[in-house]
Every structure is written in C-alpha cells, then in structure tokens.
Amino acid sequence: MKTHRFLAATLIALTFACMASAQTTIRVSGSSAFRKAFYASVVNSMGGTATAAFYTGSDTAVTDMGSAGRAVFSGTIGGNATIIQCCWAGSVGGVQALVNNLNVTTSLPTSSTTGTAAQAWLSSTANTLSAVTVNGSWGFSGGTQLLSTSNSSTGPQYSAANTPTVAMSDSFQVSTLYTSPNVTSTKVGVVPFVWVKGQHADIATTNSAYSRFTNMTPTAARSLLANGYVPMSLVTGSSSDQALEVVVSGRDNDSGTRLAAFAESGYGVFLNPVHVQLNTNGTNITSLGFFTGAGGYSSGGTMATALSKPVATGVVAQAFSSATPTSGAVSPINGDTAHAFIPVAYFGKSDATTVKTARGDQSELTYNGVAYSDAAVREGQYTFWTYEHLMYRPSATTTEKAIADAIANQMISTDAAAAGIVLSTMKVTRSIEGGVISTLLY
Secondary structure (H helix, E strand, O other), X not given: OHHHHHHHHHHHHHHXXXXXXXXXXXXXXXXXXXXHHHHHHHHHHOOOOEEEEEEOOOOXXXXXXXXXXXXEEEEEEOOEEEEEEXXXXXXXXXXXXXXXXXXXXXXXXXXXXXXXXXXXXXXXXXXXXXXXXXXXXXXXXXXXXXXXXXXXXXXXOEOOOOOOOEEEEOOOHHHOOOOOOOOEEEEEEEEEEEEEEOOEOOEOOOOHHHHHOOEEOXXXXXXXXXXXXXXXXXXXXXXXXXXXXXXEOOEOOOOHHHHHHHHHHOOOOOOOOOEEEEEEOOOOEEEEEEEOOOOOEOOHHHHHHHHOOOEOOXXXXXXXXXXXXXXXXXXXXXXXXOOXXXXXXXXXXXXXXXXXXXXXXXXXXEEXXXXXXXXXXXXXXXXXXXXXXXXXXXXXXXXXXXXXHHHHHHHHHOHHHHOOEOHXXXXXXXXXXXXXXXXXXX
C-alpha cells in the first residue's frame, strides 16, 4: 500500500511538472487600434524581453509597434511558458469570432507561398523568432525578425486555422450584434479617434477653401455617411465653397473604429453607410469607387495609405446618386459640372499618423470645434473616443485567464499610453460608445 501511495504521488508530481512546463498558446484578434499597447504589454509581461516575429505586409523594417498587423511572441508570463499569436481583424469581427468560437480568417499576404486564408496565425516554430525589448518611444529594439520576401524564401509561415482565445475591442459587447454568450471583458484603456482630410492637386493647401475645412461636426458626419458626399459649404459654412465637394471613406462592419464614428455622430451603429473607395496608382488617387452595403476598408492602415496620397489633377467626383457610379461621371450636386473634392475619413490615432506624416498636421480635423489632445479627452471636452476592452470567453482555462489578465493589468497600469490613454488618468467616464460624458470628480 505504501508503494502504491508513493507511485500515485510520483505520478501526480510528474503530471503537475508536465503541466508547468507545457506551453500555453494565446491567440489574439480584434481591434488593431490598440495593438501597439498590446505588443508592449506582452513584452513587458514577459519580463521586458521576448522572442518575436512580425509581419507588416511589406518589407519595411519594424521600428514602430503599431505597424505590424500580425505577430508571434514567445516567453514566460506569470511562470507560464507562453506563445502569443496576433492577427488583427477589427473589433466587431474579433468579438464575433470570440463569441461564436469561429476560426479567424484573413487574406494571406502576397509574399506567402503556403497556407490558406483561414491560416491567420504566425507559427512560433516555423518562423525565426528574435529577441526584442520595448524602447523608450514604444518601438522595438533588438534583433527584430521581420517576415517578408526579403528575408525569407517562403514568406511568413502559419499555424493551422484556429479560434481566438482573446479579442481586443474598441466596443462594448452589447454594442455589437454578438451579445450571447457573455464574455469576460476588462477595460484596459481609452482609445481616441480623429477625422482626417486628404488633399487634391487642384485644391492647394493655400486655397482658402482648404484652409476653411478644419472641423467635423456630428451633423456633417451624418450627412457624409448617408450620402457619400456633401458640398464643402456644408462643413465650412461658407457659400463660396459650394463648387467643391467632400467625399467620405471608412471601414467595413468588422471595425470598432467605424462603430465609434457612427455612435459618436449619432448616425446609428447598425446602419449601412455610403463609403467611397480611393483608388490609387501608388502615387496619387486616380479615381473613386464605391463600397456597397456594409463595405469599407478592412484595415485602418490600408485606408490611411490611400488617403495619404493626393488626388491627381483633373479627377472629379462621381455621380453619387447612381446605384452603380462610374469614374468621372457628372456630379449631381451642382448641375452639369463635375467638381474637385477633398476626401475625408475617420481613424484611430495610430493610423491617422500615416496621413499626417504625408499630408501635414493640418490634415487632422477638430471635432465639434475641439482639437484632439489627451488632456481634452481626459477632461471631457473632446468626445470622439471609446474604451478599449480585453475580452475572453468564460470557458478559457485557468492558465489562459491568468495570462490574459496579466497582459490586461500591464496595459491598465502603464502600457495603454502606447496607443491611447491610461484609465487612471481619466477625469470623465461614459457607459457606452457615443454616450453622455459624466465627471469622475464627484
């Protein structure tokens, strides 16, 4: 009997030892708006140094955490050997995949020679992972391994299709169509959004009309989203701007940025907009297309890249009243003459930086007359913001919950500042996207 008890105790000890040494894989999808903060929190939760690989969609070196749409990390969190795989697919899309336990699917990058669209997760074993740390400007330092055609003969390598463990979301679960079953949700920070304007070669930045277009109001936003365009006079208040137009682009219905913009303006989070596609030749916007139904850009980065290009000389607005508009058709706004236009879109702050870098700081619009700043958000003056949430299903294992909670706590305490605002610094609160701002001072 003593021998049996000894053998049983030994087996139990070995079982726990194996459990302790086994790696736990956390697959993360959802909002890309907070990915810089999430990446920083992962590395810092792993003791300040992790091994990682990234894919940005191009051969550009990874120096900014906000530029990688996919990533894989390996390290230890809370004594647990951990693999973190990230593939960002939009807040609402991430909530849908998490709630309904769906495989995350996304288009494969052109440099990949393996896998299918269902294989979204970068492999931690087939790709080379290099040591990384977080530098003072919230970028990466160390031997960052960028997965692209320039450093890999086969491109990024993927794990098998699988469901997410965690979703990052700019939206409350109740604001989406995917409300059951309830998930565990933790607010980890505040994510600000901005409206940004592009530029047309026929409307110089010194043009008085361009200079007057500095502000977005809820009324103008609703008109743009419902129609796809408005006369510029509607947003500037100057009758001399009636001969010009503003056209709006935006995100698809997987996007939490879209939900935030629709809620904040009062347009309605479940209504379909009229979003314009900005067709480019890599240098200029050369024509306009239409996203139909619930469509829009699947990525804020892709939309920002398009809007950062100036509209080419002679390109005019389309006939937005037509169900199937064609490029160069006559605009219905001002009779028989088509008009030059300025494109505008809504972004998370990280993606807006792409446009601002190319077009200058004057491209960022005020909202309801208030310029974005962290202070203006904290004090309740600037209202175009939402909470960022980290979510997981109640069925997650104890270890998965512990790892997710550790990353969430790291963001809450410090790293939310990499992509937004730390919760403890807020002086105001709200209960839902676009909801009434209430003070925390009393």
